Amino acid sequence: MDVPLVSTRGTFHGGRDEVQVDSGYQYYAIVIKGRPRWDESGAVSRRRVDETGCAHDEIYTTESGWTSTTELAEAESGDQATEAHAITAALASSFVDIQSGRGVGYEPADGKYRYFAWLDDDKSSLDDARQVIRTWTTPQGYDFENTYTLDSGWQKSDLRLDVRDARKSGWLKPITEEDAKRFKEIVAHRRSQG
Incomplete structure (x- = not known):
């Protein structure tokens, strides 16, 4: 590109x-x-x-x-x-x-993130999501993405690109910020169940 x-x-x-x-x-x-x-x-x-x-x-x-x-x-x-x-x-x-370490911010230009649940092709429920990502565009016009992990919180990722280019299977379902918060609870519950 x-x-x-x-x-x-x-x-x-x-x-x-x-x-x-x-x-x-x-x-x-x-x-x-x-x-x-x-x-x-x-x-x-x-x-x-x-x-x-x-x-x-x-x-x-x-x-x-x-x-x-x-x-x-x-x-x-x-x-x-x-x-x-x-x-x-x-x-x-x-x-x-x-x-050079000069201040260049990479927060969302509009202050908002877009959230997606990564699901298997045959799934559609947030309860079945493999992961949740958030995406945004910076004031400089760069597109960024994070994946949520229980241990480290939001971490830089390329999941959207990997799914788009078929390096990873499944699909990305748009979700709300509230859904993303609920996914954090789902992940914590999964871990506590073993």
């Missing part, structure tokens, strides 16, 4: 330092193959092609800022466990802000 590159000139302000965005660069998220989620990107890289046609790749690190790299070319080669996806300069700037 490529995000179109937006050719922008200017400075994005994000806190202590500023990230200069130059229209001469194309930006890329380096992600694990088969998991092209921007919010799980391990690295952001950028490429500039000089007047002789030679590509110059850089990767952002919190220790050194933008430094020369071969990771982008390696991700594009198809031989690695990673792949590169074009992103906008604004997304690259957000990544730098996150890596």
Whole structure:
């Protein structure tokens, strides 16, 4: 899922330092193959092609800022466990802000979560749910998801994507926040029953 590159000139302000965005660069998220989620990107890289046609790749690190790299070319080669996806300069700037520890909130933009029960294909009752997830969209436009676990509460997950892409069977039934609270009680009861 490529995000179109937006050719922008200017400075994005994000806190202590500023990230200069130059229209001469194309930006890329380096992600694990088969998991092209921007919010799980391990690295952001950028490429500039000089007047002789030679590509110059850089990767952002919190220790050194933008430094020369071969990771982008390696991700594009198809031989690695990673792949590169074009992103906008604004997304690259957000990544730098996150890596630099600047305040970037990931709470729901509208303050609300959407809840789903994960059920076997032949089930429809909350009592039969395998798990419950909550999803939301951040003010930055990122989609997030958590799965409820009795021991750890809400934990980051990819269940919705896994069900959609048939890596996991079953279906997701929309439920209310009250249903999600009731599911917590169901899980606690299941555990107490052994």
